[in-house]
Amino acid sequence: MAILAPALKQGDTIGFFSPSSPATCFAPKRFERAKAYLQQKGFNLKAGKLTGQSDYYRSGSIQQRADELNVLIRDPQVRCIISTIGGNNSNALLPYIDYAALKKDPKIIIGYSDVTALLLGIYAQTGLVTFYGPALVASFGEYPPLVDETFASFETLLCETAYESRRQKQNPPYRYQMPEQWTDVKIDWENQCEAKLTQANDWQFIGNGVIKGRVIGGNLNTMAGIWGSPYMPEIQQGDILLLEDCLKGIETVERSFSHLKLCGVFDKVSAIILGKHELFDDKRTGRQPLDVLMEVLNGQPVPILNGFDSCHTHPMLVTPLGVEGTIDFDQQTICITSPWLK
Incomplete structure (x- = not known):
């Protein structure tokens, strides 16, 4: 409870x-x-x-x-x-x-x-x-x-x-709205004096049907520091896994995604929410984190919401952890469907 x-x-x-x-x-x-x-x-x-x-x-x-x-x-x-x-x-x-x-x-x-x-x-x-x-x-x-x-x-x-x-209104689901613009432009904080340049936003819903599950996760690199300890919640069958990272190279991202596969995480989760990766270094491959994840999955049918704005980019959407979420891949919506406050 x-x-x-x-x-x-x-x-x-x-x-x-x-x-x-x-x-x-x-x-x-x-x-x-x-x-x-x-x-x-x-x-x-x-x-x-x-x-x-x-x-x-x-x-x-x-x-x-x-x-x-x-x-x-x-x-x-x-x-x-x-x-x-x-x-x-x-x-x-x-x-x-x-x-x-x-x-x-x-x-x-x-x-x-x-x-x-x-x-x-x-x-x-x-x-x-x-x-x-x-x-x-x-x-x-x-x-x-x-x-x-x-x-x-x-x-x-x-x-x-x-x-x-x-x-x-009898606790209707909370439906996230995609911000129209986003940015990961880097400006020295102490010299910044104006708003950052932005670009048009895009969320990709890769999958079919309606997926419901407990939303859990966060920064992928950080989770490696608590994995296997009593402080890392056990990934349960049907979880919706939030993953995001920043300032990493493609080789590190491949290692991190592969770690999850080796731990059997992708055998349990019902869907993945992949946040935008701030200033991702593709090492001249032209590939993005989604491409790396798809390669690691190797055909494993895990639906993915790619580009979600609960990450190191601006603006940032608040995501409760430990609540029920619903992703409708046909209607291209993501909602929180259980209470997160009392």
Whole structure:
């Protein structure tokens, strides 16, 4: 039985923490812009203890980073906990998280990339539905109109007004809308002063029929760091698997997809949601991650939704993990069909 956190209300406190990279230090302008953006939307912010701190490649020691998160988990005023950014080492925190406190007082936990380890670890240990979605600095520090589209998904999925409206209509499925434009243009964050150039969007529905299953997954490279541990939810028969990655070469992507095949994952899942790959390096092959996945599958009939915008690109759509999703490959729609908040 899944545990659900309450929806966010105007005036609620959002706590932010830095489980790996010290973005509050290396991107101070973007950090301030992100804080101001959420405050203008009516939220109070509580800074994690490692805000403004740096230990070279990380914000602090393993224990310091775990303590920072646990302070926010134990604070009854904090109703949502958002990462500032990802990195490479969030999995180190997993043995030290106060899971009992989260069970007692469930709250929204949201982030992406390396924070996949925490989202899946918390779900595996508690049953709490977590959210693959924006990070404070990386996402809400972007310029309009992209940041506004990301916030629109955040508000629609996580805030009380929108969620209550849905419940009053007897909980109809939530249907995702494809953003018209997207970008993975890279600009130095501290020198960026305008919106990024965008390109027309496209989702590919490769398959037939209607697929229903538990939505699970996240950043593929990060999942390798918890695979086989008690913090990686067991892939169940019929799951819909969300996969995304960034800044990787085609050889690494082939290895990662092949790892899943060797583990029997593709024998269990009913469908794959493949997110856009930020700045994918095709090594002059002309191939994309979808091509690599299809080669690894080698004719195995797994339906694929390719190009979904819950990934490192902008804008970013919030995706609950641990809920039921439905992909209609004939009608080309994707919906969340079970409650994700209470």
